[in-house]
Amino acid sequence: MRPDGLRLSARHRVWLHSTFALLFLSGAVWWVLQRWFQVETEFGPHPHRAQRWLILLHGAVAMVALIIIGTLIPLHIKRGWQARLNRLNGTLLIAFIALLTLSGYALYYAGSDSLRNTANDAHTVLGFALPAMLLWHIISGRRARRH
Ligand code: HEM
Ligand code: HEM
Incomplete structure (x- = not known):
């Protein structure tokens, strides 16, 4: 740090x-x-x-x-x-990671097939979007700091 x-x-x-x-x-x-x-x-x-x-x-x-x-x-x-830098984007990233984690957890433990399928779709879509979300956060954070 x-x-x-x-x-x-x-x-x-x-x-x-x-x-x-x-x-x-x-x-x-x-x-x-x-x-x-x-x-x-x-x-x-x-x-x-x-x-x-x-x-x-x-x-x-x-x-x-x-x-x-x-x-x-x-x-x-x-x-x-x-x-007060990048607050909105940072909060969005935390919420995004929370959903990714929750859907991963459901993949482990979901009992019903329909819940498992929903968790599967959500986890895959969110997972593929993660690099873009992180990149967006970093760019937006650096911009906020420069201003
Ligand atoms: C904080 C981030 C993440 C957490 C906590 C997480 C957690 C998990 C967990 C617990 C599982 C279930 C493993 C099992 O069934 O044995 C899983 C499966 C999977 N994850 Fe993630 N994951 C994360 C990010 C990602 C990312 C970035 C991708 C990118 C594509 C991804 C793609 C997948 C796929 C394809 C599966 C298999 C789905 C299935 O079993 O049908 N995950 N993940
Ligand atoms: C409310 C929560 C958050 C706030 C307010 C915040 C704020 C910021 C700010 C202002 C920057 C720009 C720093 C600079 O000038 O280089 C930044 C960069 C960054 N943030 Fe966040 N952030 C938050 C959450 C997160 C989370 C959850 C992650 C990770 C998953 C993360 C990962 C990063 C990384 C990797 C950078 C680039 C830092 C570097 O390269 O030194 N942040 N963030």
Whole structure:
């Protein structure tokens, strides 16, 4: 963390961006394999071999990502809020991540098929939009600070 707490240190930034990149890639590649690379067997289509470890990786990295988001609360989010910089966009990003997390949780635990399908669709759409949301937040935050 830099002295003013709002901008991240180089190390913090590397942790955040590499974790988010791995989270995105594990989810996105799993989805591509599920959709276009099912293996045909005599019992019908079967998941690609890599899907199993990709989803294990995804679940594990999701937990690390939540820790990293937590590390932003005491300085980054607090300082941004106090300085009245990027408040709306930051709140939107938090709400967006909350929905992503909630839909991921429902994928684990949803009992009914219809809830699971809704969670699945929501999680996939939100997941693919995450990089754009983060980029928008950073651009809008830097602009707010410059003004
Ligand atoms: C904070 C962010 C995220 C959290 C907490 C999260 C969490 C989860 C969890 C708990 C699962 C269920 C794992 C299982 O069924 O074993 C899951 C599945 C999945 N996630 Fe994420 N995820 C996040 C971000 C993303 C992103 C960025 C993508 C990008 C495309 C993504 C795509 C997927 C896909 C495709 C699945 C498999 C869906 C299925 O089982 O049908 N997720 N995620
Ligand atoms: C209400 C909540 C939030 C506020 C008010 C806020 C505010 C800001 C501001 C003002 C900047 C520009 C800093 C600069 O001048 O470089 C910024 C950048 C950034 N924000 Fe946020 N933010 C919030 C939540 C979040 C969340 C939840 C995340 C992560 C998931 C996040 C990740 C980032 C990152 C990675 C940058 C770029 C920082 C850098 O490269 O040093 N922020 N934010």
